Amino acid sequence: xxxxxxxxxxxxxxxxxxxxxxxxxxxxxxxxxxxxxxxxxxxxxxxxxxxxxxxxxxxxxxxxxxxxxxxxxxxxxxxxxxxxxxxxxxxxxxxxxxxxxxxxxxxxxxxxxxxxxxxxxxxxxxxxxxxxxxxxxxxxxxxxxxxxxxxxxxxxxxxxxxxxxxxxxxxxxxxxxxxxxxxxxxxxxxxxxxxxxxxxxxxxxxxxxxxxxxxxxxxxxxxxxxxxxxxxxxxxxxxxxxxxxxxxxxxxxxxxxxxxxxxxxxxxxxxxxxxxxxxxxxxxxxxxxxx
Amino acid sequence: xxxxxxxxxxxxxxxxxxxxxxxxxxxxxxxxxxxxxxxxxxxxxxxxxxxxxxxxxxxxxxxxxxxxxxxxxxxxxxxxxxxxxxxxxxxxxxxxxxxxxxxxxxxxxxxxxxxxxxxxxxxxxxxxxxxxxxxxxxxxxxxxxxxxxxxxxxxxxxxxxxxxxxxxxxxxxxxxxxxxxxxxxxxxxxxxxxxxxxxxxxxxxxxxxxxxxxxxxxxxxxxxxxxxxxxxxxxxx
Numbered sequence: 001x002x003x004x005x006x007x008x009x010x011x012x013x014x015x016x017x018x019x020x021x022x023x024x025x026x027x028x029x030x031x032x033x034x035x036x037x038x039x040x041x042x043x044x045x046x047x048x049x050x051x052x053x054x055x056x057x058x059x060x061x062x063x064x065x066x067x068x069x070x071x072x073x074x075x076x077x078x079x080x081x082x083x084x085x086x087x088x089x090x091x092x093x094x095x096x097x098x099x100x101x102x103x104x105x106x107x108x109x110x111x112x113x114x115x116x117x118x119x120x121x122x123x124x125x126x127x128x129x130x131x132x133x134x135x136x137x138x139x140x141x142x143x144x145x146x147x148x149x150x151x152x153x154x155x156x157x158x159x160x161x162x163x164x165x166x167x168x169x170x171x172x173x174x175x176x177x178x179x180x181x182x183x184x185x186x187x188x189x190x191x192x193x194x195x196x197x198x199x200x201x202x203x204x205x206x207x208x209x210x211x212x213x214x215x216x217x218x219x220x221x222x223x224x225x226x227x228x229x230x231x232x233x234x235x236x237x238x239x240x241x242x243x244x245x246x247x248x249x250x251x252x253x254x255x256x257x258x259x260x261x262x263x264x265x266x267x268x269x270x271x272x273x274x275x276x277x278x279x280x281x282x283x284x285x286x287x288x289x290x291x
Numbered sequence: 292x293x294x295x296x297x298x299x300x301x302x303x304x305x306x307x308x309x310x311x312x313x314x315x316x317x318x319x320x321x322x323x324x325x326x327x328x329x330x331x332x333x334x335x336x337x338x339x340x341x342x343x344x345x346x347x348x349x350x351x352x353x354x355x356x357x358x359x360x361x362x363x364x365x366x367x368x369x370x371x372x373x374x375x376x377x378x379x380x381x382x383x384x385x386x387x388x389x390x391x392x393x394x395x396x397x398x399x400x401x402x403x404x405x406x407x408x409x410x411x412x413x414x415x416x417x418x419x420x421x422x423x424x425x426x427x428x429x430x431x432x433x434x435x436x437x438x439x440x441x442x443x444x445x446x447x448x449x450x451x452x453x454x455x456x457x458x459x460x461x462x463x464x465x466x467x468x469x470x471x472x473x474x475x476x477x478x479x480x481x482x483x484x485x486x487x488x489x490x491x492x493x494x495x496x497x498x499x500x501x502x503x504x505x506x507x508x509x510x511x512x513x514x515x516x517x518x519x520x521x522x523x524x525x526x527x528x
Contacts, residue, residue: 160391160395160399163388163391163392163395164392164395166384167381167384167392167395170381170383170384171379171381173344173375173379174375174379174380174381175381175392176344176362176363176364176367177342177344177363177367177373177375177379178367178392178393178395178396178440178444179364179367179368179395179396179444180364180392180395180396181364182364
């Protein structure tokens with residue numbers, strides 16, 4: 001029983017990271033109707049920026065806030081300078097640009113900070129909490145994730161700019177007709193997604209260690225979470241991320257053949273299964289409409 | 292009455308196809324003008340050109356400011372509300388969110404809540420359905436919502452693209468009567484595109500007749516109604 005609780009809780013904690021990645025993916029999917037394959041590498045690059053700021057001697061939380069803010073700006077710039085000009089281009093052009101961004105960020109990180117594996121500090125420490133049920137870093141990470149998700153929910157649901165952002169994503173032409181600056185909203189969506197990814201990268205780095213390929217499998221789990229929850233629903237994507245985290249951990253513990261090696265294929269299997277059986281995801285809103 | 296909107300040599304095209312050829316017309320402040328014409332005459336394109344939703348050239352002056360080179364967002368911020376063909380409803384959003392979006396360019400505050408109550412006063416059915424997803428409303432209710440959303444801007448000029456489309460006659464009469472009231476009480480100028488000529492001439496004081504992208508006749512509603520060609524082509528007597 002204790003092993004089960006331990007594994008489930010630890011699954012919730014890593015699931016939170018998948019949830020953030022899923023959320024970032026959904027924010028951009030809502031804005032441009034494409035899945036950002038470079039989301040993981042962008043998050044990795046943000047994490048390196050945080051590492052660099054720490055190496056320069058900045059206090060942890062200042063480095064955290066600065067890295068997230070810089071990521072927001074960088075994401076907004078990418079949206080504005082790269083994706084706005086190609087917004088009407090076909091899917092393949094987008095995929096080419098995503099792959100290019102992925103490779104650029106990956107090699108740039110390797111070039112600037114080299115490919116060696118670096119430890120990344122945790123502000124919460126490693127002490128076991130609640131009689132060893134959960135580690136201090138996992139608990140702190142979960143808290144940060146919940147704060148980010150709660151803030152985003154409030155922002156999108158209850159602020160006017162959140163309403164404008166959702167309207168610009170749902171129907172750009174109608175949004176323009178009420179005076180919303182749709183291009184600016186698109187940049188805002190990119191910036192927010194990039195900032196969310198930065199939080200995920202900085203929080204998971206003490207666990208997986210820092211190196212240019214650190215986000216590869218995490219992004220796949222994020223994809224699985226986003227697809228499972230539904231690409232049209234930020235809340236669903238968050239839940240999907242948590243579900244994937246718990247399922248992955250429990251399967252790795254209790255299903256002998258899965259073990260550690262087969263954890264990742266579970267995520268891929270999940271993506272395929274959801275797309276075949278229920279393409280709109282568990283919580284994707286099939287909007288009701290009169291015809 | 293002063294001129295609110297001055298249009299000179301307005302042209303618009305889709306690719307190689309020229310849809311509007313050198314349109315000239317004026318709208319008076321507080322007036323109601325209707326654009327009449329058959330399908331494909333360029334009525335919808337005229338409205339879309341005015342709010343920058345279609346590539347256009349020529350000169351459009353709104354209240355002394357040239358808006359020819361402005362984007363849709365900028366023109367809307369000058370208090371020009373466009374109720375487009377298909378109504379522009381955000382179907383996945385609630386009725387109330389749609390109304391809030393209408394006022395999204397205005398500074399937040401108590402006035403917006405008061406205006407929302409006013410819209411609910413005009414259309415009580417919207418108040419009853421305020422939390423409902425807008426896509427589930429009937430056609431008439433969606434048209435009310437579209438007009439309500441436009442009113443939330445506190446517009447000086449409203450462009451309406453076939454407000455009667457697909458609606459029962461009783462509902463249309465109610466909507467037009469409401470628009471006429473808004474025009475008289477708040478001084479909102481109206482530019483209405485309509486297929487239903489009888490209705491349009493009933494509410495408008497001026498009318499322009501479009502044929503294949505040109506204005507072939509313009510004048511007061513009485514003059515247009517009395518015109519023999521118009522009667523034969525559009526009124527059927």
